[in-house]
Every structure is written in C-alpha cells, then in structure tokens.
Amino acid sequence: MSTDSVAALPGDSVRERIVDDLRSSIGDALLDSLVKPNDDVWVRVRTDAWRQTALALRSLGFDYFCFLSAIDWMPSPFGKGEDDPTAPPPERDDTIKQGYAGGSTRLQVLARLVHPTLHVGVNVKCDVPDDKPVIESWIPVFAGANWHERETHEMFGIGFAGHPDLRNIYLPSDFEGHPLRKDFPLLARIVKPWPGIVDVEPLPGGSDDEEGDAE
Amino acid sequence: MTSTESLIDRRQLSYIAAQAADARLNVELETEGMTLNIGPQHPATHGTLRIIARLDGEQVVWAEPSCGYMHRGYEKLTEVRTYPQVTALVNRIDWLGSFANEVPFILAAEKLMEIEAPPRAQWIRTILFELSRIANVSLFLGDLGVQLGAITPVFMAFRDREYVLNLIEGATGGRFHPNFDRIGGLKDDLPAGFIDETRVVMKKLRNFCDEMENLLFGNEIFQSRTRGIGVIPKDVAMQYGLSGANLRASGVDWDLRRDQSLPMAWNKVDWKVWTHPDGDSFARCWVRLQEVRESTRIVDQLLDNIPSGPVMAKVPRIIKVPEGEAWVSTENPLGEMGYYVVSKGDLGPFRTKIRSASFNNISIVPWVLKGVYVPDIITILASLYFILGDIDR
Numbered sequence A: 001m002s003t004d005s006v007a008a009l010p011g012d013s014v015r016e017r018i019v020d021d022l023r024s025s026i027g028d029a030l031l032d033s034l035v036k037p038n039d040d041v042w043v044r045v046r047t048d049a050w051r052q053t054a055l056a057l058r059s060l061g062f063d064y065f066c067f068l069s070a071i072d073w074m075p076s077p078f079g080k081g082e083d084d085p086t087a088p089p090p091e092r093d094d095t096i097k098q099g100y101a102g103g104s105t106r107l108q109v110l111a112r113l114v115h116p117t118l119h120v121g122v123n124v125k126c127d128v129p130d131d132k133p134v135i136e137s138w139i140p141v142f143a144g145a146n147w148h149e150r151e152t153h154e155m156f157g158i159g160f161a162g163h164p165d166l167r168n169i170y171l172p173s174d175f176e177g178h179p180l181r182k183d184f185p186l187l188a189r190i191v192k193p194w195p196g197i198v199d200v201e202p203l204p205g206g207s208d209d210e211e212g213d214a215e
Numbered sequence B: 001m002t003s004t005e006s007l008i009d010r011r012q013l014s015y016i017a018a019q020a021a022d023a024r025l026n027v028e029l030e031t032e033g034m035t036l037n038i039g040p041q042h043p044a045t046h047g048t049l050r051i052i053a054r055l056d057g058e059q060v061v062w063a064e065p066s067c068g069y070m071h072r073g074y075e076k077l078t079e080v081r082t083y084p085q086v087t088a089l090v091n092r093i094d095w096l097g098s099f100a101n102e103v104p105f106i107l108a109a110e111k112l113m114e115i116e117a118p119p120r121a122q123w124i125r126t127i128l129f130e131l132s133r134i135a136n137v138s139l140f141l142g143d144l145g146v147q148l149g150a151i152t153p154v155f156m157a158f159r160d161r162e163y164v165l166n167l168i169e170g171a172t173g174g175r176f177h178p179n180f181d182r183i184g185g186l187k188d189d190l191p192a193g194f195i196d197e198t199r200v201v202m203k204k205l206r207n208f209c210d211e212m213e214n215l216l217f218g219n220e221i222f223q224s225r226t227r228g229i230g231v232i233p234k235d236v237a238m239q240y241g242l243s244g245a246n247l248r249a250s251g252v253d254w255d256l257r258r259d260q261s262l263p264m265a266w267n268k269v270d271w272k273v274w275t276h277p278d279g280d281s282f283a284r285c286w287v288r289l290q291e292v293r294e295s296t297r298i299v300d301q302l303l304d305n306i307p308s309g310p311v312m313a314k315v316p317r318i319i320k321v322p323e324g325e326a327w328v329s330t331e332n333p334l335g336e337m338g339y340y341v342v343s344k345g346d347l348g349p350f351r352t353k354i355r356s357a358s359f360n361n362i363s364i365v366p367w368v369l370k371g372v373y374v375p376d377i378i379t380i381l382a383s384l385y386f387i388l389g390d391i392d393r
Helices: A012-029 A047-059 A145-156 A187-191 B002-012 B014-029 B074-078 B083-090 B098-113 B119-147 B152-172 B194-217 B220-226 B234-239 B281-304 B357-363 B374-384 B388-392
Strands: A030-036 A040-045 A064-072 A107-115 A120-128 A134-136 A159-161 B034-038 B050-056 B059-066 B324-332 B335-343 B351-355
Touching: A012 A030, A012 A040, A012 A047, A012 A120, A040 A047, A040 B324, A047 A107, A047 A120, A047 A134, A064 A145, A064 B234, A064 B335, A064 B351, A107 A145, A120 A134, A120 B324, A145 A159, A145 B357, B014 B059, B050 B374, B059 B374, B074 B083, B074 B351, B083 B098, B098 B119, B098 B324, B098 B335, B119 B152, B119 B194, B119 B281, B119 B374, B152 B194, B194 B220, B194 B281, B220 B281, B220 B374, B281 B374, B335 B357, B357 B388
Parallel strands: A040 A120, A134 A159
Antiparallel strands: A030 A040, A064 A107, A107 A120, B034 B050, B050 B059, B324 B335, B335 B351
16 A cells, blocks of 8 residues: 555644545445545545445545546547657557556546545545446435536546436537547647648748748 | 435436426416526626526526537647646636636646745735736626626726736736746746735725625615525535535635645735625625625735745756646635646646536536526526636636
C-alpha cells in the first residue's frame, strides 16, 4: 500500500482514518489507496462495488457530491495534433499507464465526495471493463450525479446501469463517437495543421515564400 | 435519510409524472397540458440556455434545461495545449469573473510542480480574485432587478462595475479576459496608483451595496416575489453539489476560502462567511449582497498589508509539470470551481476535468422548478445565478 511510504505529517491521521473506515465498511472491494499528506485521498474500488462505495462514504459523512467524470488512460494516437500531415505518422508510445491508486483498464470513472465539516475530499476511482463499459449509477445515492453521468456517457461512452435517462446533454442526439476518448481526433487540428497556416495575402512585390511558415 | 430518499424517488418519477400529467388532464379535466419553451434567447437566461417546461395551468409539472448551445470542449482543448496556454482558455468559462477561473488551474499546476508563488503575488492574486467577484456579483444584483421588472438597478450595477473593471484593466490589461496569472506568480506587478484608486472604488462599491439593499431588498414587490419561492433544503443542496452562495443560502456554513489552506491571502485577513437559513430565492440574493460587501472589506485589508518583493518565483523557461494528479478548487463568484489535472510529465495536461459551479447549480433546476408557478421560473433562475459558459464549458 502506498500509504505506508509517506511520512506522517499533521493532518494525515484524518485522511488515513478515512481510508481505514472505508476499508472496514466495504472490505476487499477497496483495491488500492493513496494518501498524500495534507493534500488528498485517492481510493480505487472494485467495479461491482461502485454504488456500495457511494453508500459507505455517505454514511461516513461524505454527503457533498462534487463531481463525477472519467479518464481515458490511452495515450492519444494523434499526439498533440501537431504532426506534419505530409510526413508518415511518428512512432508513439501507446502503453496504457494508470495514475494514482493504479488500475487495469483503459477507462476509469472518477468521482469526488467531500466531507462538509472535516473539509476533506475523497477521489474515488473505479475500473470500467473494456469489453462492456457499464457501471452502476450513483443517482439513488446522490441525485446530483444525474447530469454528470449523462455527460460522462456522451463524452466517454460509459453506460450507467439504473440511470433513468441517458440522453446527450451537450451533443446533438445523432452525434457519433465519444469526444473525450483519446482516439477521437480533435478535428480542428486535423483539418488545419497546427500552428495553422497564416492565410494572409502576400505583399505585392515581396518574396512570399517565407510567410506562413510559423516557427 | 428517509426524506432524502423520498426526494430521489420524486426525481426519478419525474418522467412518469410528466406522462401521467398529460393523461390525467386529458381524462379528468379535459384540458391539454402545455409545453412552454423558454429560450434559448430569453433575457433571463444569461446566455443561450433553453428551458422546456410542461405546464398544468400556471404550474410547472416538469422542467428540463437544455444545455449545449455553447459547449466549446475546453476539456479536450486543454489536452493539446501547454500549461501556460490553458489560462487563455479557462478565462472564458465564467466570463464575468475571468481572473478567478485562472487561479485554481495555476494552483493545481503549481501543486504538481511543488512551487509556490511569492507572498506579494499571492496577495495580488487574492485582490484580483476578489475584484472579479465584486464585478461579477454586482452585475448579478443589477440583473436581478431587471428580471423582476425593475430597470434602475441594472444601470447602477453597470455604472459601478465599470470602476472595478477599470481597476482590473489597469492591473492586467484586460477588462474581461486578463490572462494575467502565471505558473509561479503573476505577469507583472501592480501599476502605480492602483492601491489608492482601489480604496476609492471599494468605498463606492460599499455605497452601491447600501443602495441596492434599500432599493431592492427592502422593496415589498421584491420580497413577495422571492421569499419562500424556490426553497432548496440543505440535504438536497448537498447531494446536488450546489456551491457558493446557493449552498450558503441553504444554511450550510461552507466557504472554500476559509475552509482549505491554499497559498492565497484569505486567511491573513479578518472576514465573515454569511449564511442564511431559509434556502429560498431571497436568501440566495441576500447572501450574495453580503458577499460583495465582505469582498470589499477583504480587499481593503489586503491593500493595507501588501508585502513587498518579487511577483514571480523562479520557474524554468519551458514549463514541464511532473507526473501526478492534483485537485484544486476555489470559491469562485459562482461557487466551487475546481480543476482535476492529470499530468504525464509533459508540456501540457494529459486530462483536465473542469468542475464548474454552474453545471452543478443548474442541475437542480428540474427538481426545484417542479410545482412552481410560471413567473417564479424567472426569479428562481435569476437567484440560482449561472453563467452559460460556466455550464457548458
């Protein structure tokens, strides 16, 4: 456990107790945790215990719902969209490496709950299976998760079992693809190479070869 | 617990209720339910929010905001930008209090880099942050009058907000989009004469608050249209993640400026967090009015003991942020604004989750509008106070 390696500082005991309380509440569904002293808490829970975790944390006093979203850990196949379109695509490292509290899948759901009197938050992560990206909805526990799950659904293509109405919230209903997935290209960078060709008219009489070649 | 769950049941049943309402009206009363479309261009919506309300007579049976008319995909765009470039984007999330949007992102990057801005920069950041709040919320107070049919307050608000915008422009060069915050400090020091000028303006703004209190909050029409309207109980506010004045108006004593330790100067001065027990539209407006006053007090005290020294820490010319994840949120004019930044040790963020206040604040609209009368839709929306850019990002 990564918590052991961190030197004890004032303020840590609060956060470490949170992890211990959560572990005694949901047992081995708590897969990994990270406590950064005086900073934040990260926990990763088993996929089938996603809603159970919300219930457990709420009964521990974490009844402020901050946000729910997801992370796609796959490195973007397009880089930063700064490639020369005429050259062959460069080699890129495509190993998937998860962040704090580990993980084993490409997509992870991330939510944050806050304790209103301790003023300590918990970042809860959960792996989303690659073959069937569906997890339980948090709406029965936190009604405010509704819109966040709709947004996560349209942006990442993650389903939420038990959500009453997973309509798109931002995108048109016939939009194809999930824009915040890394394999969804940022089209503005595809149609016009970055940093963009300066399309000004050449000055009359001047040599017009250099311009447009920004950096 | 039981009350919470019954509320959730109500929320889940909203769609069935909408259908049932139609059926019941047709069968029992032989009248048809009516669908009222508000927006996307209605002046009460601060932008292009559209609200679809199903009515039974004058009462709302079901209401749903339709967002996305201004979705700009900032979370995706941050992935192709470097850290210093991101501030130019996030300026445009809540465009009335732009400087306040930059601060949490810069703080998150600084946290990952384990650097801290010098004290003078922290002070100036806090001053500009509070000036953004004053500019933002004073416009809210004026706008509130317009939405209730009183024109005068908005002229006063625009007049007095101009003084604050001039200050922000004088210090940063931009009235609305300062883009002034840098990793490790600020772009520049304060201009000559800023401190004296700010003191004068703060006095004017306190007068403005008094004027507003007399003109608007003591007004009988205003009171009758806001008191007891759109009540949000504490537990509902918490589970919808309401923040800022909306949360404090429901009786939750919570202000991120006081309740977390950030490298900012709020905890160096004496000020008060205002709450109100009622949770209605009046409470939300009243808390905001008090907060403008409190902000002027914060700025005045900060001006008194502003430390000297550099405004920029030593940072490398090319900023690479070490691998890691960080969450920083601040108490912005609209509520809790936070950034979850995932870094892979690159020039730009790997993923940025932008938690904006208005998105959570508006997600309660379907719940709070249920059962209210049509004219109250406008006051409730006005008192919840959202900026469209802050919903759609």
